[in-house]
Amino acid sequence: MQILKSVVGRKVFMAITGQCMVLFAVVHLVGNSSIFVGPDGINAYAKHLHDLGPLVWVFRAGLFALVSTHIFFGVQLTLENSAANPAGYAVKRQLKATFASSTMIWTGITLIAFIVFHLLHFTARTLPGVVKGVDALGRYDVFTMVVTAFKNGGISCVYLVAMAALFLHLSHGIQSFFQTMGWNTDKTQCSISMIGKAVAFILLAGYAVIPISILASALIK
Amino acid sequence: MSDHTTNTMNLTLHVWRQKGPNATGKLETYEAKHISPDMSFLEMVDEVNETLIKKGADPIAFDHDCREGICGMCSQVVNGVPHGGQDRTTVCQLHMRSFKDGDNIFIEPWRARAFPVIKDLVVDRSALDTIIQAGGYTSCHTGGIPDGNALLIPKPEADYAMDAAECIGCGACVAGCPNGSAMLFTSAKVAQLAALPQGRAEAAVRVNAMTEALKDCGFGNCTNHYECQASCPKGVDVKFIAKLNREYLKALAN
Numbered sequence: 001m002q003i004l005k006s007v008v009g010r011k012v013f014m015a016i017t018g019q020c021m022v023l024f025a026v027v028h029l030v031g032n033s034s035i036f037v038g039p040d041g042i043n044a045y046a047k048h049l050h051d052l053g054p055l056v057w058v059f060r061a062g063l064f065a066l067v068s069t070h071i072f073f074g075v076q077l078t079l080e081n082s083a084a085n086p087a088g089y090a091v092k093r094q095l096k097a098t099f100a101s102s103t104m105i106w107t108g109i110t111l112i113a114f115i116v117f118h119l120l121h122f123t124a125r126t127l128p129g130v131v132k133g134v135d136a137l138g139r140y141d142v143f144t145m146v147v148t149a150f151k152n153g154g155i156s157c158v159y160l161v162a163m164a165a166l167f168l169h170l171s172h173g174i175q176s177f178f179q180t181m182g183w184n185t186d187k188t189q190c191s192i193s194m195i196g197k198a199v200a201f202i203l204l205a206g207y208a209v210i211p212i213s214i215l216a217s218a219l220i221k
Numbered sequence: 222m223s224d225h226t227t228n229t230m231n232l233t234l235h236v237w238r239q240k241g242p243n244a245t246g247k248l249e250t251y252e253a254k255h256i257s258p259d260m261s262f263l264e265m266v267d268e269v270n271e272t273l274i275k276k277g278a279d280p281i282a283f284d285h286d287c288r289e290g291i292c293g294m295c296s297q298v299v300n301g302v303p304h305g306g307q308d309r310t311t312v313c314q315l316h317m318r319s320f321k322d323g324d325n326i327f328i329e330p331w332r333a334r335a336f337p338v339i340k341d342l343v344v345d346r347s348a349l350d351t352i353i354q355a356g357g358y359t360s361c362h363t364g365g366i367p368d369g370n371a372l373l374i375p376k377p378e379a380d381y382a383m384d385a386a387e388c389i390g391c392g393a394c395v396a397g398c399p400n401g402s403a404m405l406f407t408s409a410k411v412a413q414l415a416a417l418p419q420g421r422a423e424a425a426v427r428v429n430a431m432t433e434a435l436k437d438c439g440f441g442n443c444t445n446h447y448e449c450q451a452s453c454p455k456g457v458d459v460k461f462i463a464k465l466n467r468e469y470l471k472a473l474a475n
């Protein structure tokens with residue numbers, strides 16, 4: 001198929017899969033924030049999700065397809081791009097490219113490493129030291145699992161580094177999505193770029209506040 | 222010149238020298254002495270070449286033609302920026318007054334896999350012609366010269382097409398792009414023709430053919446760094462790349 005070889009078509013796949021993951025990240029953050037309600041909040045939320053039964057697996061398959069497509073084209077395009085510009089300059093001054101735009105493949109690789117870690121940690125719960133209990137109502141005690149984990153400075157650090165990578169990736173990626181889809185003009189460029197960075201920052205702040213507040217309260221006690 | 226000797230400057234140039242397409246090149250150092258601030262950048266290189274020729278050495282090969290910023294032949298990366306980094310200025314229109322006495326100046330050729338070096342600062346840019354040949358035209362029969370107002374085109378559309386048509390095909394966008402992509406160049410032609418009734422009819426075929434040619438020539442993929450717009454001496458806007466993407470998606474629906 002021409003679209004799977006095209007310089008634009010493959011970018012469109014990257015853009016749509018990337019943007020779907022952004023939507024997932026927003027919903028996931030809203031769900032996770034139920035931890036601030038306490039054990040009742042997040043344990044009930046987790047139970048609702050698991051009660052969806054087979055739908056959970058449909059959802060997981062969808063996410064897996066998104067991530068794999070995104071990674072496949074991301075790696076392929078990056079390899080082609082470095083082959084297209086092999087020599088490099090003795091002196092090069094960047095005019096418009098940013099640290100974020102130049103490190104997409106590295107922040108991306110950080111994210112996939114994190115996703116694997118995160119799934120082993122809180123989904124499969126196979127990492128050592130994960131607290132696998134049930135609460136008074138017989139639900140998975142997600143609250144205790146998360147709070148215990150984040151009291152460990154090392155684990156909190158892994159999550160914070162990953163969120164920093166997500167921020168960098170999206171501070172370029174979200175505006176890039178609009179350009180790739182052709183939904184950009186010279187008049188919208190500046191505001192789309194600002195909105196992209198703002199959304200990336202909200203995700204960073206929203207996710208980071210969970211380990212930070214747990215660590216802080218552990219330190220204060 | 223002699224009246225200006227007090228104003229002249231001495232510069233140290235670091236110039237990419239490469240004997241031929243397959244030779245290994247390297248940066249060589251030259252002194253450029255008594256350079257007037259009124260000279261253009263290319264005149265300064267001419268002066269250095271005069272001294273090289275007098276010494277019996279091989280002069281620095283570089284591309285140039287009009288020297289007035291319209292032909293798109295001049296192509297030098299000066300201190301890490303294609304055309305030297307003065308806003309909307311080709312290197313032939315860059316003047317030595319933007320440098321000062323004692324400056325070190327690095328001069329390198331356009332670098333991209335699709336632009337192999339022929340000699341020194343001269344690269345082969347015929348890949349850009351290949352992209353145009355793939356679809357940068359309209360194939361309708363135009364007949365004789367039509368009446369001026371026979372085909373009405375609203376002023377905003379005409380302006381938009383003219384802004385895209387400003388591209389002089391120099392290739393600075395490719396030289397500046399971290400991915401060696403010719404997306405800005407290609408999009409300027411796609412957008413110009415898609416905006417006009419004469420070009421609209423073949424818009425779908427054109428965008429597919431031109432982006433395929435871009436890939437086949439060995440250019441990279443655009444990742445929206447926007448280095449191209451910042452490097453372009455004609456201020457061609459990345460909004461045309463968004464337009465190309467739009468045209469590509471419309472062509473899919475066809």
Ligand code: HEM
Pocket residue numbers: 011014015016017018019021022025067070071074075078104105107108109111112115169170172173174175176177178180443444445
């Ligand atoms: C899992 C590993 C990941 C890898 C290896 C990866 C890699 C990449 C690469 C190489 C690009 C292209 C850079 C560009 O075109 O500017 C990109 C773009 C993008 N990524 Fe990722 N990424 C990953 C995860 C994510 C995640 C988790 C999200 C969202 C939460 C995301 C959202 C985006 C977006 C929105 C774009 C811009 C699409 C475009 O218009 O090109 N990526 N990614």
Ligand code: SF4
Pocket residue numbers: 387388389390391392393394395405406409449452453454455456457
């Ligand atoms: S878009 Fe600008 S930089 Fe690229 S070839 Fe045309 S004039 Fe040169």
Ligand code: FES
Pocket residue numbers: 284285286287288289290291292293294295311312313314
């Ligand atoms: S020599 Fe013609 S544009 Fe510079």
